[in-house]
Amino acid sequence: MTKVAIMGATGYAALELIKILLRNSDVEIVALTSRSESAPHISEIHPCLEGRLDLRCEALTPAEIADRADFVFCALPHVASMEVIPDLLADGCRVVDLSADYRLSDPAVYEKWYHHVHIDPTRLGSTVYGLPELWAEKIPSADLIANPGCYTSTAILGLAPLMAKGLVEPTGIIIDAKSGVSGAGRNPKLGTLYPECNESITAYGVGTHRHTPEIEEVLTTVGGKEVKVTFTPHLTPMNRGILATMYPRLTEAVSRDAILDIYRAFYQGKPFVRVIDRIPATKDVAGTNYCDISVQFAGDQLIVFSATDNLIKGAAGVAVQNFNLMAGYPETTGLIV
Amino acid sequence: MTKVAIMGATGYAALELIKILLRNSDVEIVALTSRSESAPHISEIHPCLEGRLDLRCEALTPAEIADRADFVFCALPHVASMEVIPDLLADGCRVVDLSADYRLSDPAVYEKWYHHVHIDPTRLGSTVYGLPELWAEKIPSADLIANPGCYTSTAILGLAPLMAKGLVEPTGIIIDAKSGVSGAGRNPKLGTLYPECNESITAYGVGTHRHTPEIEEVLTTVGGKEVKVTFTPHLTPMNRGILATMYPRLTEAVSRDAILDIYRAFYQGKPFVRVIDRIPATKDVAGTNYCDISVQFAGDQLIVFSATDNLIKGAAGVAVQNFNLMAGYPETTGLIV
Amino acid sequence: MTKVAIMGATGYAALELIKILLRNSDVEIVALTSRSESAPHISEIHPCLEGRLDLRCEALTPAEIADRADFVFCALPHVASMEVIPDLLADGCRVVDLSADYRLSDPAVYEKWYHHVHIDPTRLGSTVYGLPELWAEKIPSADLIANPGCYTSTAILGLAPLMAKGLVEPTGIIIDAKSGVSGAGRNPKLGTLYPECNESITAYGVGTHRHTPEIEEVLTTVGGKEVKVTFTPHLTPMNRGILATMYPRLTEAVSRDAILDIYRAFYQGKPFVRVIDRIPATKDVAGTNYCDISVQFAGDQLIVFSATDNLIKGAAGVAVQNFNLMAGYPETTGLIV
Amino acid sequence: MTKVAIMGATGYAALELIKILLRNSDVEIVALTSRSESAPHISEIHPCLEGRLDLRCEALTPAEIADRADFVFCALPHVASMEVIPDLLADGCRVVDLSADYRLSDPAVYEKWYHHVHIDPTRLGSTVYGLPELWAEKIPSADLIANPGCYTSTAILGLAPLMAKGLVEPTGIIIDAKSGVSGAGRNPKLGTLYPECNESITAYGVGTHRHTPEIEEVLTTVGGKEVKVTFTPHLTPMNRGILATMYPRLTEAVSRDAILDIYRAFYQGKPFVRVIDRIPATKDVAGTNYCDISVQFAGDQLIVFSATDNLIKGAAGVAVQNFNLMAGYPETTGLIV
Incomplete structure (x- = not known):
C-alpha cells in the first residue's frame, strides 16, 4: 500500500x-x-x-x-x-x-x-x-x-523523433496549438467565463507563453542542437484537449511513410503514444493518457499533428x-x- | 435626436x-x-x-x-x-x-x-x-x-392569453425554464466558468428564484385571480436563449387549434410575438426581439412553449x-x- | 473467460x-x-x-x-x-x-x-x-x-421510491427531461447536425416519445396502480447526459428530509444510485454508471431531479x-x- | 426597387x-x-x-x-x-x-x-x-x-498589405486556419454531426483543400510574384467564425507598429476591415461583415491574425x-x- x-x-x-x-x-x-x-x-x-x-x-x-x-x-x-x-x-x-x-x-x-x-x-x-x-x-x-506542461508534452512528443534523428532544422519551428478551456485553470476569470469563450476561438500569450522555454530546452536536449520555436497557443471552445499543429522544416527529403516508420520505431514499446495514419482529433484522446500523432505533407511542407487530453497526458x-x-x-x- | x-x-x-x-x-x-x-x-x-x-x-x-x-x-x-x-x-x-x-x-x-x-x-x-x-x-x-426579467417575460407571454380568458387554473402552474449562461451575468464566478457549465445541465434557485413573485404578480393582474407557479430555472450550455416549458391545467376542454386561435387573437398586431405551429427552438429567436410561442397536448395535459433571446426580448x-x-x-x- | x-x-x-x-x-x-x-x-x-x-x-x-x-x-x-x-x-x-x-x-x-x-x-x-x-x-x-431506455431508467429511478411507498398520485406526473445529442444516435440527420442543435434547446416528441409507455408500465408495476405521465424530452446542446426534472403530486405532506431518507433506504446497497443533497448536474455523472438523485420543494410542490449519462447508466x-x-x-x- | x-x-x-x-x-x-x-x-x-x-x-x-x-x-x-x-x-x-x-x-x-x-x-x-x-x-x-471562399478572403485580407508591399517571401507562408462547423454546409454528414465535432478539434483537407489555389492566385496577383502557401484548415467546435493564424517570413526587419501602419493605410476607407491592436477573437466578428486583423511578433517571427464570420464576410x-x-x-x- x-x-x-x-x-x-x-x-x-x-x-x-x-x-x-x-x-x-x-x-x-x-x-x-x-x-x-x-x-x-x-x-x-x-x-x-x-x-x-x-x-x-x-x-x-x-x-x-x-x-x-x-x-x-x-x-x-x-x-x-x-x-x-x-x-x-x-x-x-x-x-x-x-x-x-x-x-x-x-x-x-x-x-x-x-x-x-x-x-x-x-x-x-x-x-x-x-x-x-x-x-x-x-x-x-x-x-x-x-x-511536464500540457502544451509542452504534446509538442515535444510530436517533434522528438525528428529532432533525435536530426531530420529537421532546430530553429524556426512553428507550433500552432489549440487547447480546451480547462487548461486555463479553475479560478474564475472573465476570459474563461462561458459566454466569453464559447462560440469563439482566439490566440493568447503570443511570444510570451511560459511553455516556450520548456519546449525549447527539452528538444535541445533531445536533438543536441539549440532549438527555437514559435509557439502560438489558442483558446478553443471545448473543455479538454490539445491539438498541436506543427510545421518543422525537413533537412532532407523523406517520405511520409519513412517518417511514420521513424515515429513508430521511436515509440516502440511506449504504451501511450499512438502513431496513427489519420489526422488526430482531440475527442479520440479525451479522457485518456494517449498522445495520438500523425504527419502529413502539404506540398513539401511537413506537418506534424499531436493530440492529447491536457488534463490527463x-x-x-x-x-x-x-x-x-x-x-x-x-x-x-x-x-x- | x-x-x-x-x-x-x-x-x-x-x-x-x-x-x-x-x-x-x-x-x-x-x-x-x-x-x-x-x-x-x-x-x-x-x-x-x-x-x-x-x-x-x-x-x-x-x-x-x-x-x-x-x-x-x-x-x-x-x-x-x-x-x-x-x-x-x-x-x-x-x-x-x-x-x-x-x-x-x-x-x-x-x-x-x-x-x-x-x-x-x-x-x-x-x-x-x-x-x-x-x-x-x-x-x-x-x-x-x-x-421585465428575462424568464419573466418569456413565461408571462406564454401564459397571458390563457390567463386572460380564464382557461387555466391560476395555481399549480409548472414552469420548467432553460436559460443560456449569459443570463447569469458577466461577473466571473465558478458556476459560470466554461468548464463548469459546458457539457452539463442543472437546475438552480429552485423555490427561491426572484423572478417567481414577478411572474405571479403580473399574471394575477392579467387573470384577476391569484396566481401561484412552480418555477424551476435550469442552466443550459449555450450563450443565449430561454425556453420555458409550461404545464398549466385547463379549466375546460379546449382543442389545440382553438388555443392557438386564442393566442393569435391575443397577439394580433403585436410585432414581436410569433404564434407558431411547431415547437419553438431558442436558435430561431437568438439575436432577435421575437418571442416564439406554441402549444401541444400530451394526452389531456396542455404544454405551452415560449422561447426568447434572454438578452434581447x-x-x-x-x-x-x-x-x-x-x-x-x-x-x-x-x-x- | x-x-x-x-x-x-x-x-x-x-x-x-x-x-x-x-x-x-x-x-x-x-x-x-x-x-x-x-x-x-x-x-x-x-x-x-x-x-x-x-x-x-x-x-x-x-x-x-x-x-x-x-x-x-x-x-x-x-x-x-x-x-x-x-x-x-x-x-x-x-x-x-x-x-x-x-x-x-x-x-x-x-x-x-x-x-x-x-x-x-x-x-x-x-x-x-x-x-x-x-x-x-x-x-x-x-x-x-x-x-431499459435512457430517459426511462433516469425517470424510473427518480420516481420508484415514492411510487413504491404510495406517496405520490399515480397520474399527472410531469417529467420534463433534457438529453444530450448522442441520445439521438449516430446516423446523420439534419436535426442533429452541429449547427442545428448547438446554441439551441427545444422539445421534441411531445406526447409521442416511445419511452412514455415504458416509464408508465414499469412504474405501474412498482406502485401497483396505473401510472400516467406527461413526458417532455428536450434536445440539449451537449454530447451526453440526461437530467429529468419531475413534478409528482404528493398524496400526503412529507418533509424533504423524510423523502431523502426514503430514497436512501430504497437504494441501500445499490452501488450506482447516489441520493445527494444538492441538485444533480449531468457533468457529475458523465462517463459514469451513476444515477444522481435529489429532491427539492418549491412551496408545496415536490420536485425530483434525476441525472444519468444517457450512454452509460x-x-x-x-x-x-x-x-x-x-x-x-x-x-x-x-x-x- | x-x-x-x-x-x-x-x-x-x-x-x-x-x-x-x-x-x-x-x-x-x-x-x-x-x-x-x-x-x-x-x-x-x-x-x-x-x-x-x-x-x-x-x-x-x-x-x-x-x-x-x-x-x-x-x-x-x-x-x-x-x-x-x-x-x-x-x-x-x-x-x-x-x-x-x-x-x-x-x-x-x-x-x-x-x-x-x-x-x-x-x-x-x-x-x-x-x-x-x-x-x-x-x-x-x-x-x-x-x-470569394470563406477561408480565402480571411487569409487574403490578412496577407494582402504585406504582399502588396513586397515585405514577405511569397512562398512558404503557413496559414493555420480554424473554422466553425457551419462552413461544412447543411447536408447531414457523419463528420458534422453534433457529437462528432463537439468537444473536439481536428485538421482536415491537409494539402488538398480547394481554397488553396484560390488564395495563391489572388495573392500572386496582389504581389506580382508567385505565391505558395501551406494551408491547414481545422474544424472547430463552434457554429461560426474563422480565425486564420498566419506565419509569413519578412524580407526585411520591420517593427510591429510599422506593419500596423501599413495595414491601416492599405485599408483606409474600407468600412469592413478593422486593424486592431489586440489579437482578434471570432466572437467579435460573429454575425458581422467585419474582418478583424492584427499582427504580433514571437521573436523574429511575424504572426498575422485575421478573423471573420465565415457565413457573413x-x-x-x-x-x-x-x-x-x-x-x-x-x-x-x-x-x-
Whole structure:
C-alpha cells in the first residue's frame, strides 16, 4: 500500500489525479490540501466524487503531510510549489510536481519567464523531467519529478523523433496549438467565463507563453542542437484537449511513410503514444493518457499533428505514469480505461 | 435626436442595448458608465464595438448624466438602480430600468425576495411594468419603466392569453425554464466558468428564484385571480436563449387549434410575438426581439412553449421597445434585423 | 473467460460497451457486427479504440455469432433486434438487448407506439426488464434481458421510491427531461447536425416519445396502480447526459428530509444510485454508471431531479451491469472508473 | 426597387443572404429555389424567418428566374452553379456566384482541384473576383461576380498589405486556419454531426483543400510574384467564425507598429476591415461583415491574425457588399447591425 497526498486538490488536474489513483487498489489517498480554512469535503469541491472518497481538503503543512504520506502530488501553482517541496523532500516524501517550478534547468531562464526569483535553484538542472517516453530510466529512482506542461508534452512528443534523428532544422519551428478551456485553470476569470469563450476561438500569450522555454530546452536536449520555436497557443471552445499543429522544416527529403516508420520505431514499446495514419482529433484522446500523432505533407511542407487530453497526458495522467514508475507499479496502472 | 445614456455599460445586456440603439440614426448615445476609475473605452470592454462607438465608460453621477442625456437605460444591479433612479427622475431624465427594483408593487414582497429594504417604496405600484404586449398604452407617457426579467417575460407571454380568458387554473402552474449562461451575468464566478457549465445541465434557485413573485404578480393582474407557479430555472450550455416549458391545467376542454386561435387573437398586431405551429427552438429567436410561442397536448395535459433571446426580448430588446414607445419612434425601430 | 459479441457496433452505445468490457480481463470480445460489406476495422469506426481492440465489424448471421460467443449485446435498432434475437437464443446465446423490442409486455402497446407488429410476441411479458436497482434477483438466471431506455431508467429511478411507498398520485406526473445529442444516435440527420442543435434547446416528441409507455408500465408495476405521465424530452446542446426534472403530486405532506431518507433506504446497497443533497448536474455523472438523485420543494410542490449519462447508466453501463449479474461477475465490474 | 432571386436557398449562407437583403427596403426578394419538388415555404426550411418572408422554395429554371429577377445570388454547389449561370447571364440577369466555379482563372487548375471539367471556361480569367477591399473599382460594372471562399478572403485580407508591399517571401507562408462547423454546409454528414465535432478539434483537407489555389492566385496577383502557401484548415467546435493564424517570413526587419501602419493605410476607407491592436477573437466578428486583423511578433517571427464570420464576410455579407456596389447602393447597406 502506497500512501499518497495531493496538495492543491481543488483544481481540474487534481480531480483527474484522484480519479486515476482510485483505480489502483494498492494506493491510499491519505491527505488532500487546499487553502480554505473551512476544510471542505472533497465532494463539495468536486461533486462527481460523491461517495467515492471520504476526505476533507485541509490546510496542512509539509510536515503534517509527510506524517501521513509517502508520495505527494503537488498540484499547487508555480512559486507555491517551490515553497513547500524542499520541506517535503527533507521529510522523506517523494514528489511529483505538476507546477513549472522544477522544469527548467536555469534559474535565470525561470526568472525571465516566471518573473520570480527561484528559491530552490540548486535543484534546477538535476531534477528529472518526467516525460517517460523520453527518459523512463531516470524516473524510478527519482525523489522529485518535474511533471511536464500540457502544451509542452504534446509538442515535444510530436517533434522528438525528428529532432533525435536530426531530420529537421532546430530553429524556426512553428507550433500552432489549440487547447480546451480547462487548461486555463479553475479560478474564475472573465476570459474563461462561458459566454466569453464559447462560440469563439482566439490566440493568447503570443511570444510570451511560459511553455516556450520548456519546449525549447527539452528538444535541445533531445536533438543536441539549440532549438527555437514559435509557439502560438489558442483558446478553443471545448473543455479538454490539445491539438498541436506543427510545421518543422525537413533537412532532407523523406517520405511520409519513412517518417511514420521513424515515429513508430521511436515509440516502440511506449504504451501511450499512438502513431496513427489519420489526422488526430482531440475527442479520440479525451479522457485518456494517449498522445495520438500523425504527419502529413502539404506540398513539401511537413506537418506534424499531436493530440492529447491536457488534463490527463498533459497533467494528471503523466503524473501518475511517473508515479507508477517511481513506486514500482506497472506503468499503465490506472491509465487505460 | 434623442440623447441617451446607459448606466452599467459593461454587462451583456448593455452591449445589446448599444448595438440596437446604434441602428437608430435619431438616437445619440452620449454617456456610458461603469464603476472603473480608469474610464475604459467601450471597445476595451466590448471589443466587438471596435470602430462603432467612440465613448469611454465613466463614473458619472446622476446629475452629470442628466446634464447630457434625456433618456437613461439603467443596467445596474438591483439596489444600485434604486440608489440613482430617483435622482435621475428628479433631474428630468426618463428612465428604463433593467433591474428588478421597480418591478414588484409591494415593498414587503421586494424585501422578502431581494433581502433589501426598498429605499424608494412610494414608486412601487405606480411604476409601469414594461411589457408592451400587455400594457402598451401606459408606456408612452411613463417617465420610469420597470423592464421585465428575462424568464419573466418569456413565461408571462406564454401564459397571458390563457390567463386572460380564464382557461387555466391560476395555481399549480409548472414552469420548467432553460436559460443560456449569459443570463447569469458577466461577473466571473465558478458556476459560470466554461468548464463548469459546458457539457452539463442543472437546475438552480429552485423555490427561491426572484423572478417567481414577478411572474405571479403580473399574471394575477392579467387573470384577476391569484396566481401561484412552480418555477424551476435550469442552466443550459449555450450563450443565449430561454425556453420555458409550461404545464398549466385547463379549466375546460379546449382543442389545440382553438388555443392557438386564442393566442393569435391575443397577439394580433403585436410585432414581436410569433404564434407558431411547431415547437419553438431558442436558435430561431437568438439575436432577435421575437418571442416564439406554441402549444401541444400530451394526452389531456396542455404544454405551452415560449422561447426568447434572454438578452434581447428578455432585456435589451424589450427595453428599446419601451424606449421607442416612450420617445415616439415606431415600436420596431432597431429591433427587426 | 466469457466470450461476448456486440451486434450493431457502429453506434455510440456500442462504443461505450466496448470500452467497459475491455476493463474486464475475464471477458473476450469475439465478434462485432455491422451491415457494411467492407468489414471495417473497429478503429476506423471508433478511432479512439486505436490499438485497443483488433477486430473487424462483420456482417454475421446469428448462427455465426453463436459459434463464437456465449453472450450477445444487441445494439441494433428496434425491429432489427427481434429479427435476430430468437435465433441467438435458440442457438444458446444469452442476450442483453439494448433496443426497445422486449421492454413492453403487451404486443398491442408495442405496435401502437412503434408502428410495427411484434414478431416474437410470446416473449413479451416474460422477458426480464433489466433495471437491477428494481429487480436484481431476476437478472442472474435470465437468458434475455430487455435493457431499459435512457430517459426511462433516469425517470424510473427518480420516481420508484415514492411510487413504491404510495406517496405520490399515480397520474399527472410531469417529467420534463433534457438529453444530450448522442441520445439521438449516430446516423446523420439534419436535426442533429452541429449547427442545428448547438446554441439551441427545444422539445421534441411531445406526447409521442416511445419511452412514455415504458416509464408508465414499469412504474405501474412498482406502485401497483396505473401510472400516467406527461413526458417532455428536450434536445440539449451537449454530447451526453440526461437530467429529468419531475413534478409528482404528493398524496400526503412529507418533509424533504423524510423523502431523502426514503430514497436512501430504497437504494441501500445499490452501488450506482447516489441520493445527494444538492441538485444533480449531468457533468457529475458523465462517463459514469451513476444515477444522481435529489429532491427539492418549491412551496408545496415536490420536485425530483434525476441525472444519468444517457450512454452509460442509460444504455451501455446498465447493459454491462446486467451482464455482470448474468455472468456471475461482481455487479460493479468495469463500471466504476 | 431591385428584384433579386436566390438559387439554393436551403443552406446557411442563403439564410444569411435573406436576412441581410431584408434590411434593404429597396430590394425585393422575388424567387427562392431548391431542388425539392414539394416547394417548401422558406420558414419551413429556416424557421427563424417565420413571419418575415412569405415565399416558397421552387424548382425554377434560369429562364423562369430571369422572368422575375434582375439580380441572382447563386448559392448552389460548384458545378451546379456553372450549369445555370451562362443561361442566367444570357437572359440578362446579373449574378453573384457564391460557389467556386468562377474564382480561378485557369480551367486546368479548376479541373485539378475540383475534379470536373469546367463547362464555361471562356468566362474564367475575365470574371471579377469579388473582394471589394482589393478590386472595388471593377465590381460596379460587372455582370458576374465570383464571390470569394470563406477561408480565402480571411487569409487574403490578412496577407494582402504585406504582399502588396513586397515585405514577405511569397512562398512558404503557413496559414493555420480554424473554422466553425457551419462552413461544412447543411447536408447531414457523419463528420458534422453534433457529437462528432463537439468537444473536439481536428485538421482536415491537409494539402488538398480547394481554397488553396484560390488564395495563391489572388495573392500572386496582389504581389506580382508567385505565391505558395501551406494551408491547414481545422474544424472547430463552434457554429461560426474563422480565425486564420498566419506565419509569413519578412524580407526585411520591420517593427510591429510599422506593419500596423501599413495595414491601416492599405485599408483606409474600407468600412469592413478593422486593424486592431489586440489579437482578434471570432466572437467579435460573429454575425458581422467585419474582418478583424492584427499582427504580433514571437521573436523574429511575424504572426498575422485575421478573423471573420465565415457565413457573413466569408460568404453572404461580401456577396451583398458586391451586390451593393453592382446595384448602386451604398457599400454598407444592410451590413452594419
